[in-house]
Amino acid sequence: MLKEMPDEIFSDNHYPAFCGHNCIYIDSDTSLWSIAYMYDQGYSIKKIMNIQKEINKIILDQVNGIYDDMHPSHDAIKELL
Numbered sequence: 001m002l003k004e005m006p007d008e009i010f011s012d013n014h015y016p017a018f019c020g021h022n023c024i025y026i027d028s029d030t031s032l033w034s035i036a037y038m039y040d041q042g043y044s045i046k047k048i049m050n051i052q053k054e055i056n057k058i059i060l061d062q063v064n065g066i067y068d069d070m071h072p073s074h075d076a077i078k079e080l081l
Contacts, residue, residue: 051080 031052038048054073061071 047080051077054080 035048035052038051039045043051054076057073058071061068
């Protein structure tokens with residue numbers, strides 16, 4: 001059974017798409033499914049938000065043409081998981 005997600009995950013501070021490196025959503029549809037899955041698996045909202053911010057840093061850099069296999073967010077995500 002899915003747990004109810006807290007309202008803080010939907011706050012206006014994390015939307016609209018492509019809002020920058022502190023954004024929770026880039027693609028709100030896939031991000032929402034990912035967030036809901038992690039929450040259901042027991043991750044805290046704070047940890048989910050931190051993971052999503054790191055993923056978004058990688059995506060935003062790639063959108064800007066910066067591709068780096070050694071992106072610092074890779075290590076940050078490993079530590080968060």
